[in-house]
Amino acid sequence: MSLWIWLLVACLLGYLWKLAGYFVPASLLKNPRMSRIAGTMTIGLLASLTIVNTVASGQSVTLDARVGALAAAAIALWLRAPFLVVVLAGAGAAAGLRLMGWN
Structure with missing residues (x-):
């Protein structure tokens, strides 16, 4: 299959997933356990994206200035x-390295 077909399938699945959220009963969403989950x-998603963007370069693992910035x-x-100081510290460390x- 071409890349465009996969892209359209991903868009359709994303739309259907979001649409399915409207059918979840409100009582389930107000459950404290569901909020905790x-x-x-x-x-977990934010942590995994941070690590992947820090050490990945294509399909290989690289240790460069991004690790020092993190x-x-x-x-x-x-x-x-x-938060602004955290961002500036990371940017400054990356620039220095x-x-x-x-x-």
């Missing part, structure tokens, strides 16, 4: 810095 899934941002979070030759 949804929150946990969101955290470490600097993690340290800033651990020190309870505001790239300047030193860590592509």
Whole structure:
């Protein structure tokens, strides 16, 4: 199959998945257990996307300035810095490491 057919199938499945959400009873959505599960899934998805974007380069694993940027941002979070400071710490660390030759 061509790429366009797969793209259209993915769009249709995404639309149907979103449409199915409208048919979920409200009583199920107000359940505290369901809120906890949804929150946990969101955290897991964000963590996995962060790691994949940090160490993946195509289909291989690479350790470059992105790992240092993630470490600097993690340290800033651990020190309870505001979000803007966390972003600036990560960006500054990445810029510094790239300047030193860590592509």
